[in-house]
Amino acid sequence: MKIAITADPLIPVPPVFYGGIERIIHLLVTALSDQGHEVTLFAHPDSKVDCKLIGYPSTTGNSRIDQLQNTWTINKTTLSNKFDLVHSFGKLSHLLPMLPLSIPKLMSYQREPTQAQIKKAVRLSQNLWFTGCSNYIADQIKPYAPTYAVYNAVEMNKYIPQYELPASAPLAFLGRIEPIKGTHLAIQAALKSGKALVIAGNISPGHQGYFDQQINPLLNATITYIGPVNDHQKNELLRNSAALLMPIEWDEPFGIVMAEALACGTPVIGFKRGAVPEIVKHGINGFSCSTVDEMADFIHRLPEIDRKEVRMDAELRFSSEVMLSQYLKIYADLIHYKRSTLLKS
Numbered sequence: 585m586k587i588a589i590t591a592d593p594l595i596p597v598p599p600v601f602y603g604g605i606e607r608i609i610h611l612l613v614t615a616l617s618d619q620g621h622e623v624t625l626f627a628h629p630d631s632k633v634d635c636k637l638i639g640y641p642s643t644t645g646n647s648r649i650d651q652l653q654n655t656w657t658i659n660k661t662t663l664s665n666k667f668d669l670v671h672s673f674g675k676l677s678h679l680l681p682m683l684p685l686s687i688p689k690l691m692s693y694q695r696e697p698t699q700a701q702i703k704k705a706v707r708l709s710q711n712l713w714f715t716g717c718s719n720y721i722a723d724q725i726k727p728y729a730p731t732y733a734v735y736n737a738v739e740m741n742k743y744i745p746q747y748e749l750p751a752s753a754p755l756a757f758l759g760r761i762e763p764i765k766g767t768h769l770a771i772q773a774a775l776k777s778g779k780a781l782v783i784a785g786n787i788s789p790g791h792q793g794y795f796d797q798q799i800n801p802l803l804n805a806t807i808t809y810i811g812p813v814n815d816h817q818k819n820e821l822l823r824n825s826a827a828l829l830m831p832i833e834w835d836e837p838f839g840i841v842m843a844e845a846l847a848c849g850t851p852v853i854g855f856k857r858g859a860v861p862e863i864v865k866h867g868i869n870g871f872s873c874s875t876v877d878e879m880a881d882f883i884h885r886l887p888e889i890d891r892k893e894v895r896m897d898a899e900l901r902f903s904s905e906v907m908l909s910q911y912l913k914i915y916a917d918l919i920h921y922k923r924s925t926l927l928k929s
Contacts, residue, residue, distance in 0.1 A: 585915060586668045587624070587668060587669050587670075587671060588623075588667045588669070588670045589613055589625050589671045589673065590625075590672045590673060590674040591609050591625065593628055594628065594644070597625065597631040604694070604736070604838075605694045608907075609625070609627070611738075611904045612908065614634055617635045619908075622636075623635035623636065624636040624661070626661075629643070640657060641654065641657060642654055651675070651677065655677065655678045658679075663685070669688045669690065670687060670690070671689075671692065671915075673694065676691055676701055676702070676705055684710060687922075688711045688713075688918040688921070688922050689709070690714070690715065690918060691705075691712065691714050691715075692714070692716075692717070693716050696724070697721065699724065699728070702714070702729065703728050706728050711918065711921065712729060713729060713730045713731070714729055714732075715732050715733065716733050716734075716837075717733075717735065717736050717838040718863075720837065720858050720859040721859070732914055735907065736840050736907065737903055737904045737908075738902055740847055743819055743844060743847035745891065746824060746849060747849055747891045754779065754780035754781055755770070755773075755777075755829055755883065756784070756821055756828050756829065756845070757771075757781060757782070758822065758828065759841055760786060760791075761783070761794070761799065763794055763833060764833045765834075767799055769833070769879075770831050773853075773883065776876065779883055780807070781806070781808070782810060784810050785813075822845045822850050823848040823849065825845075825850050826886055827845075827851045827886055828842065828845035828851070828852045828870075829879065830852055830854030834858070835858035836858035838858075838859050839858075839859060839860065839863060843902040846869055846870075846894050846902065848895070849892065851870035851886060851894055853879055854873075855874060860872060865897065867888070869889070869894045869897050870894075
């Protein structure tokens with residue numbers, strides 16, 4: 585197949601540090617290329633991928649002119665190169681000029697969808713289908729268009745599981761340092777449980793005050809902050825942690841860090857919001873809870889979790905092979921739908 589894939593322009597594919605969506609796109613374009621498909625990626629010009637790359641003229645997309653330039657780049661290329669399918673992980677608005685055309689289009693949501701925008705796009709479009717990175721996301725789109733849940737994935741061979749840990753193994757928090765991610769709540773749960781906690785991640789723009797006021801004063805010999813981590817450091821952190829804490833205060837669309845932890849054999853203890861109840865199988869690969877007190881209680885129950893089962897579950901649900909097979913099935917169905925529609929007309 586000849587496939588065009590679009591990313592947002594802000595972060596290169598793959599990212600060095602933060603950039604969960606960009607990691608998924610890198611996995612997908614690599615896997616598709618390895619299978620012999622002809623892939624063209626629209627992304628940040630500093631991206632490093634094993635397929636044809638078309639860099640956006642604007643890597644901010646902040647202004648109306650920036651967005652129009654990037655939209656023009658995508659549509660001029662896709663409409664003149666006879667792609668079998670366009671798969672977008674970027675803005676739905678970037679597909680606007682091609683929406684009425686018969687070319688198959690797949691829009692993948694990694695964030696909360698704007699339903700009014702989706703309904704408008706569906707009215708204008710031919711052959712537009714959707715995926716969500718979890719049932720939590722997909723179920724919000726299903727009333728308006730064909731929609732499928734395709735879980736995000738990680739490269740399993742990059743994560744080395746650790747099945748035996750000492751009782752002193754610390755807990756981990758890995759993510760952006762900002763209130764909705766619950767860094768402060770992870771500290772509270774660790775303190776209540778008497779366990780050490782290692783915090784990793786970048787301080788989000790605009791949240792330095794949150795770090796200075798609610799995180800930094802609590803750092804000590806057992807509650808530590810190590811800053812952003814690269815892939816190697818992430819693997820070492822997660823595989824040597826008793827559990828990953830996810831005390832989120834927002835509706836998490838998926839949470840790739842959960843899949844990364846599970847690939848290391850590391851259980852996840854998370855609040856029941858967004859996709860967490862889908863990713864975390866309570867009592868099997870971690871625990872779902874609603875409060876800091878409950879989280880602290882489940883930390884004491886971590887010996888009940890078999891870390892080998894945690895890794896096996898990750899391989900069955902969150903491997904790049906599983907994700908690729910699901911997308912290929914949707915591609916084939918969407919292309920077949922186009923052909924059958926043309927025959928009927």
